[in-house]
Amino acid sequence: xxxxxxxxxxxxxxxxxxxxxxxxxxxxxxxxxxxxxxxxxxxxxxxxxxxxxxxxxxxxxxxxxxxxxxxxxxxxxxxxxxxxxxxxxxxxxxxxxxxxxxxxxxxxxxxxxxxxxxxxxxxxxxxxxxxxxxxxxxxxxxxxxxxxxxxxxxxxxxxxxxxxxxxxxxxxxxxxxxxxxxxxxxxxxxxxxxxxxxxxxxxxxxxxxxxxxxxxxxxxxxxx
Amino acid sequence: xxxxxxxxxxxxxxxxxxxxxxxxxxxxxxxxxxxxxxxxxxxxxxxxxxxxxxxxxxxxxxxxxxxxxxxxxxxxxxxxxxxxxxxxxxxxxxxxxxxxxxxxxxxxxxxxxxxxxxxxxxxxxxxxxxxxxxxxxxxxxxxxxxxxxxxxxxxxxxxxxxxxxxxxxxxxxxxxxxxxxxxxxxxxxxxxxxxxxxxxxxxxxxxxxxxxxxxxxxxxxxxxxxxxxxxxxxxxxxxxxxxxxxxxxxxxxxxxxxxxxxxxxxxxxxxxxxxxxxxxxxxxxxxxxxxxxxxxxxxxxxxxxxxxxxxxxxxxxxxxxxxxxxxxxxxxxxxxxxxxxxxxxxxxxxxxxxxxxxxxxxxxxxxxxxxxxxxxxxxxxxxxxxxxxxxxxxxxxxxxxxxxxxxxxxxxxxxxxxxxxxxxxxxxxxxxxxxxxxxxxxxxxxxxxxxxxxxxxxxxxxxxxxxxxxxxxxxxxxxxxxxxxxxxxxxxxxxxxxxxxxxxxxxxxxxxxxxxxxxxxxxxxxxxxxxxxxxxxxxxxxxxxxxxxxxxxxxxxxxxxxxxxxxxxxxxxxxxxxxxxxxxxxxx
Numbered sequence: 001x002x003x004x005x006x007x008x009x010x011x012x013x014x015x016x017x018x019x020x021x022x023x024x025x026x027x028x029x030x031x032x033x034x035x036x037x038x039x040x041x042x043x044x045x046x047x048x049x050x051x052x053x054x055x056x057x058x059x060x061x062x063x064x065x066x067x068x069x070x071x072x073x074x075x076x077x078x079x080x081x082x083x084x085x086x087x088x089x090x091x092x093x094x095x096x097x098x099x100x101x102x103x104x105x106x107x108x109x110x111x112x113x114x115x116x117x118x119x120x121x122x123x124x125x126x127x128x129x130x131x132x133x134x135x136x137x138x139x140x141x142x143x144x145x146x147x148x149x150x151x152x153x154x155x156x157x158x159x160x161x162x163x164x165x166x167x168x169x170x171x172x173x174x175x176x177x178x179x180x181x182x183x184x185x186x187x188x189x190x191x192x193x194x195x196x197x198x199x200x201x202x203x204x205x206x207x208x209x210x211x212x213x214x215x216x217x218x219x220x221x222x223x224x
Numbered sequence: 225x226x227x228x229x230x231x232x233x234x235x236x237x238x239x240x241x242x243x244x245x246x247x248x249x250x251x252x253x254x255x256x257x258x259x260x261x262x263x264x265x266x267x268x269x270x271x272x273x274x275x276x277x278x279x280x281x282x283x284x285x286x287x288x289x290x291x292x293x294x295x296x297x298x299x300x301x302x303x304x305x306x307x308x309x310x311x312x313x314x315x316x317x318x319x320x321x322x323x324x325x326x327x328x329x330x331x332x333x334x335x336x337x338x339x340x341x342x343x344x345x346x347x348x349x350x351x352x353x354x355x356x357x358x359x360x361x362x363x364x365x366x367x368x369x370x371x372x373x374x375x376x377x378x379x380x381x382x383x384x385x386x387x388x389x390x391x392x393x394x395x396x397x398x399x400x401x402x403x404x405x406x407x408x409x410x411x412x413x414x415x416x417x418x419x420x421x422x423x424x425x426x427x428x429x430x431x432x433x434x435x436x437x438x439x440x441x442x443x444x445x446x447x448x449x450x451x452x453x454x455x456x457x458x459x460x461x462x463x464x465x466x467x468x469x470x471x472x473x474x475x476x477x478x479x480x481x482x483x484x485x486x487x488x489x490x491x492x493x494x495x496x497x498x499x500x501x502x503x504x505x506x507x508x509x510x511x512x513x514x515x516x517x518x519x520x521x522x523x524x525x526x527x528x529x530x531x532x533x534x535x536x537x538x539x540x541x542x543x544x545x546x547x548x549x550x551x552x553x554x555x556x557x558x559x560x561x562x563x564x565x566x567x568x569x570x571x572x573x574x575x576x577x578x579x580x581x582x583x584x585x586x587x588x589x590x591x592x593x594x595x596x597x598x599x600x601x602x603x604x605x606x607x608x609x610x611x612x613x614x615x616x617x618x619x620x621x622x623x624x625x626x627x628x629x630x631x632x633x634x635x636x637x638x639x640x641x642x643x644x645x646x647x648x649x650x651x652x653x654x655x656x657x658x659x660x661x662x663x664x665x666x667x668x669x670x671x672x673x674x675x676x677x678x679x680x681x682x683x684x685x686x687x688x689x690x691x692x693x694x695x696x697x698x699x700x701x702x703x704x705x706x707x708x709x710x711x712x713x714x715x716x717x718x719x720x721x722x723x724x725x726x727x728x729x730x731x732x733x734x735x736x737x738x739x740x741x742x743x744x745x746x747x748x749x750x751x752x753x754x755x756x757x758x759x760x761x762x763x764x765x766x767x768x769x770x771x772x773x774x775x776x777x778x779x780x781x782x783x784x785x786x787x788x789x790x791x792x793x794x795x796x797x798x799x800x801x802x803x804x805x806x807x808x809x810x811x812x
Contacts, residue, residue: 014525021531024554131513131529131554138526139517 026097045101129197148201155194238419253404276371491579598763606637647779666699713780718746
């Protein structure tokens with residue numbers, strides 16, 4: 001027998017996962033658009049962002065309504081509180097993907113600068129982080145969620161590496177300035193998507209254990 | 225649970241049997257006690273009665289002997305009575321017919337005594353001549369036996385204490401109680417033994433049943449007992465065997481099904497109407513790129529990270545409608561997705577999702593469409609150019625010098641068209657024809673021939689042709705035409721895509737494991753990494769502008785590949801920015 005609360009939670013869950021899929025699709029499509037210089041695909045991503053924004057408002061409403069009318073407790077309460085925050089992170093991720101798509105349009109078919117640092121691989125890592133965070137949520141696996149936080153550092157490293165490389169290339173060949181600047185911006189965007197994925201993982205840990213991992217980390221740094 | 229059950233069960237059986245036995249034994253003991261009591265009493269009374277009768281006769285005789293009458297007067301009686309009591313050792317009383325005691329051996333003043341008319345023995349004596357009775361005397365605290373004999377004027381009564389009777393009765397009772405107790409104890413022991421012998425097999429059966437129920441299918445009842453329970457045990461064992469057989473066959477069927485589902489290369493999953501994944505195979509995990517968690521039992525949208533697929537599954541679950549589409553999933557491959565509702569008795573039970581990888585098919589489709597557009601483009605270009613020149617010639621017929629130049633160019637393009645068409649015909653022939661005769665071919669001679677034909681072209685482009693061929697005494701089995709096509713096209717390409725002043729090196733070597741490798745290296749422009757897989761496609765050009773300039777038809781490598789396939793040879797490519805290296809591997 002499914003209670004009313006369980007039904008509500010499943011409903012919210014479905015919407016959050018739909019939003020996750022949309023965000024992942026936005027990341028993949030925006031990077032595809034950038035790599036193949038596909039203006040149409042880029043436009044699709046930018047358009048899709050409004051749908052994600054609407055979904056965010058819906059999820060917020062649903063969460064608040066469930067909190068007020070069902071008064072969930074313990075892990076149910078933490079799940080809904082986590083969803084409220086994850087929701088914002090997903091919306092930001094979709095926004096960033098739209099920005100990458102805009103960058104693809106801005107390149108106006110200029111040939112791509114080849115770098116050793118791999119932007120599609122960076123995007124794939126980000127997508128995998130988001131995917132793993134939600135897998136950790138469904139299986140309530142804290143260690144899996146904790147791994148994501150360390151993967152985020154890899155993404156940060158990749159961003160710095162790409163930045164240095166592109167900076168050096170611009171010095172050698174000022175002609176590629178527009179493309180290189182665009183790629184720097186895209187890499188930075190992906191780094192921020194990684195940060196949001198890390199936030200999601202932190203919320204997942206909060207949902208499973210009821211501990212805010214950020215506080216713990218802060219305590220550690222205070223000790224240093 | 226089963227422990228308490230068992231004990232209660234055993235107690236109830238033994239308790240019931242023991243209770244029944246006890247009641248029976250007690251009843252019989254009491255009955256026998258009563259019978260013995262009666263018998264003992266009777267015996268005692270008989271003895272006492274005989275004695276009394278004798279003594280009465282003695283008193284009778286004594287009185288007659290002494291007084292000549294049975295009826296002396298009171299005073300005499302009073303005097304004599306003590307004497308008589310002394311001789312007989314009994315209490316003797318004379319009682320008048322009205323019940324008054326005339327004389328009593330124990331009492332000196334008989335007047336003070338109760339009226340004895342209604343004493344049992346007196347009444348009996350009055351009626352039948354003699355009577356007896358036994359009573360407990362509270363004054364003497366012993367049983368008293370009374371005997372009365374009726375005479376004309378009085379009733380003679382004698383009394384005797386009978387403590388032996390009570391003593392023997394008590395003794396008998398004691399014996400009976402001891403005996404009863406021993407029998408009871410013995411019978412309880414026997415009953416317990418019997419019950420144990422009955423319950424042991426029953427307990428074994430219960431043990432077996434509960435172990436079997438909890439999943440230990442190897443357990444059987446080892447010793448049959450000889451009773452009806454033995455039959456039950458035998459049939460239970462039988463039943464267990466058959467059950468195990470059934471279970472095994474079911475498990476086997478289940479395994480067969482599982483193995484079948486697992487071994488299917490398509491991703492398969494069944495989602496029930498609660499939106500949970502019920503059945504899933506390995507291929508499906510690959511499709512949704514899930515490696516670390518088990519997805520069965522989870523909600524489908526928790527693990528499938530594709531918006532379109534989730535939306536379609538949701539729709540199919542809601543409307544019980546099948547759905548079919550193509551979609552690129554998260555692992556970067558394209559799948560042909562079909563969602564079919566599973567219904568039972570007209571109600572939707574769930575949906576079956578089948579994912580078939582069509583990435584390769586899509587690639588081939590793309591190659592095909594590319595081929596058509598490339599071929600039409602390749603064929604159209606020379607015609608357009610020829611037409612352009614001819615039109616110019618038509619306008620400038622007077623200028624012979626200019627015209628002859630244009631005509632030369634038009635002929636060049638017509639040649640190009642011809643060579644493309646020839647290549648298409650050749651490729652088609654290689655692709656469709658199967659009858660290429662096997663003959664001895666000598667690779668060195670073939671390469672020599674090709675180099676001779678192409679030498680002029682190489683010289684024109686300032687390219688040096690070097691060859692370092694291992695002497696091959698005997699030839700290899702193959703088809704001369706196909707082999708020639710392979711080497712001609714490879715060397716031609718090496719010249720065409722070279723830089724002026726470059727070189728082409730042709731080397732051959734025989735390795736131990738019976739294969740001849742011919743290497744054709746150039747110092748040309750190389751092939752970009754992303755194109756290397758596609759160079760054998762028809763009309764594929766790495767750099768559209770440049771290659772036409774270099775004079776290829778775009779079909780050379782296609783011909784090489786097909787010819788090599790027919791001959792069973794292998795072609796490998798390696799390339800970097802300093803040039804390309806083609807290897808022809810010939811198995812001897």
